Amino acid sequence: MGLLKSIFKARDKPQDRIAGSNYSFFFGGTTSGKPVNEHTVMQMTAVYSCVRILAEAVAGLPLHLYKYTSSGGKEKALNHPLYFLLHDEPNPEMSSFIFRETLMTHLLLWGNAYSQIIRNGKGEVIALYPLMPNKMVVDRDRNGRLFYLYQQSSEDAPTLGKDSQVYLYPSDVLHIPGLGFDGLVGYSPIAMAKNAVGLAMATEEYGAKFFANGAAPGGVLEHPGTIKDPQKVKESWNKAYQGSANSHRVAVLEEGMKYQPIGISPEQAQFLETRKFQINEIARIFRVPPHMVGDLEKSSFSNIEQQSLEFVKYTLDPWVIRWEQAISRSLLRPDEKKMYFSKFNVDGLLRGDYVSRMNGYATARQNGWMSANDIRELENLDRIPVELGGDLYLINGNMTKLADAGIFANKEGLEVKTE
Template sequence: MRWFTNLFKARDKPQNYSFGSNYSFFFGNSSSGKSVNEFTAMQMTAVYSCVRILAEAVAGLPLHLYKYTDTGGKEKAISHTLYFLLHDEPNPEMSSFVFRETLMTHLLLWGNAYAQIIRNGKGEVIALYPLMPNKMSVERDARGNLYYLYTKTFDEMTGSEKTTVALKAEDVLHIPGLGFDGLVGYSPIAMAKNAVGLAMATEEYGAKFFANGAAPGGVLEHPGTIKDPQRVKDSWNKAYQGSSNAHRVAVLEEGMKYQQIAIAPDQAQFLETRKFQINEIARIFRVPPHMVGDLEKSSFSNIEQQSLEFVKYTLDPWVIRWEQAISRALFTKSEKKAYFVKFNVDGLLRGDYASRMSGYATARQNGWMSANDIRELENLDRIPDELGGDLYLINGNMTKLQDAGVFAKKYEKEEAEDEEVLELDKKR
């Protein structure tokens, strides 16, 4: 028994260096000098677009609870209490779409998504409430069991401004992202703060460029001594500073000359830098560039293939994280053997109309799809059973290989019988 106790104590405490005293190690100022965190990163259009695309994609997928049947198939477990929570309304305050969109946003920005599991007296799950990941820490007690500490900024019961609530592991739905210990995920924004910071810096540079005018960063040269230089500066800025005053004709007095000292945006490859940083951020979230507005490498011939790759290589890993986390946290040990949850991504994998119809025709003619199977995928009403909607048909000229010899022998036997009949007729 002592051996097991030592084993538990030997387990490391889950580490999330983007939380607590080490929070500033990953976040804080980037190499570009810009302060990067989840909230400032969302002000970048590329980050906002990537997060919104992935969050809405996962939230919009049909989510169903299935039960294994005795015949080895599956059927929707509509009568199970979890079906309504996952498919329609996880709590009285939000829909399933909003709930999954919120948790997916947390997962993309903080690397972790948490939801509190509310159970009734029977132990059944009756509600799921999102929890802010920046207020959560994962701990391990002396016996090696995981538990969660959630910091509330205001407690309505006690009236205190800050309090910490301890939650058992079975009371928290935790979806971790990519991490180093398998228990806590790391924030993609924290791990790529320099790339995000550079994008923020280039965006600010462009904004200030147009705010200062078309030729910022210059000096006014005077052949003599100016008695009131501040007045000259204020007069110049009032007349020529700002995008609304760009390209105005400057009038210089008393032999003054204007000397530009800033590097022109085209020389600094300003636009190219901004474009590259957008692709860099899209690369962080593994979102195809055409989905964030960069259509340079996209065409009618490859954009459909890129969309399929988005489902296969970007959405599928996130969907699997969701499915396995839900099964692990919400099902009892006996239910895990009988039930499972599944996101339906078939709608995103559908091709154009002609390709779909050709595939359906092949499936129908080869007997592995019925008319109702096809109509269900196309969101059409089912054909009644008495009209043959659930019939599975095959071509009549096809047969199993092992039956080929049977037909051959039968044919030879029939020929032999016909020959015997002819011989008997001749003798008669």
């Protein structure tokens, strides 16, 4: 019974990302000694590339609001006010692409994406403004109801008012959580993999310092006697020979001094292999194929297309579903949820090469389940007028039912035997 109480108590009082993952971030410290947080990781090219790939992919997908028709089909809900917000302009300050790119970046780095919902007197959504995840706290009041507490700053939108802390109801927030432990608040992927990212940052800094030092390891100046001012000798040596600008200079040693290099070479330390592995490690965190971040070692013309299809299926689809369900849950009224739904169109990313598409269209056209206009819409071409047959569904005349073949034979005066 005590175990059940602890489980339900943990779920009844979710913590925001920063409070809930202090044990993981610990102010950004890692075993590699490099500070890791949502801002410093963007200086890593692999992290920046993965975040940009996923954020731009989700932002670039067509997003439509659909309505179920009486015939059981669906059509775009062009007259619904939410359609324009999702497809074109969620607020007067940004386009739909920028809005989704911003929230997706928050989701990938902080594990949560928040947006303030502005409604009119009818309860209709008229604007959406992004909120910074590191300023948001998710908690429950005394009655167990969720609420959002946002710490406002000068760069936030004026829609929040003038108070430093803004209390928001769940109906006022579009919240897209990532992977989490309680199903309510997501945890930062960067926090969960901080040591892997820290190691990548450390190897990158090591390489930069190595070449800044003239691509040579440190060393020791040996003197047969006693040096009166060793600091002066050290400064004189560094001034003359340290740095990439002074590399390959001829050193002049006096009074029997000898230079003894110390340290291990990058080859012995497997520097290049470590850097390459850490890039793949970061790509693994975000589930991005290595060839999309510039690692073509195990890619070829025969498998890149398949890897791209797997990227859509196993990487993008889970993020897209999070977006679609969060939009339906937070932006549609209860009576609208049975009539409307949002949908990202990923068909463009799943398309094959030109020859494969044309062969598929030919099969669909000849078997009567796609018209010329259906195909032209998928290829972003203008529709053929109805009077010219653009909406006709045709079938191959060589194929017919066996019963119809028998009827045709009887009309020709031939006897068809049936059992």
